[in-house]
Amino acid sequence: MLTQIDHIGIAVKNLDTAIPLYEKLLGCVCYKKETVPTEGVTTAFFKCGETKIELLAATGSDSAIARFIEKRGEGIHHIAFRTDNINSEMLRIIKEGFKLIHSEPMEGADNMMINFIHPKSAGGVLVELCMEK
Ligand code: ZN
DSSP states (O other), rough: OOEEEEEEEESSSSSSHHHHHHHHHHOOOOOEEEGGGTTTTEEEEEEETEEEEEEESSSTTTSSHHHHHHOSSSSSEEEEEOSSOHHHEEEHHHTOOOOSOOSSSSSSSTTTTEEEOOOGGTTTTTTTEEEEO
């Protein structure tokens, strides 16, 4: 079962301008910046109640975030749902006919194990599954 929306991922071109923008918008400060080399992104996190906002900036032109921004511009990139057991959720989701991007959970930002459901099988939305380590 997916238990809550953990965070919303937003693709941005430049964290130096996006962080102060979201600090002003949310009225709170960014609590963590972290680079995830396997995903080719630098992330910046904000807390908004129980839900987090994750800004994502590409670390290079070969990053999926760079390709996303090239095609669609800045904006909402994914919605992440939390689960207590990512392995059993991956099996459940495959059985339900969805396609996962990775065959095994990957190391994500903010101390999470993550995977993604392919947007083509999820109504055009890139859905992230995440579990706290
Ligand atoms: Zn995410």
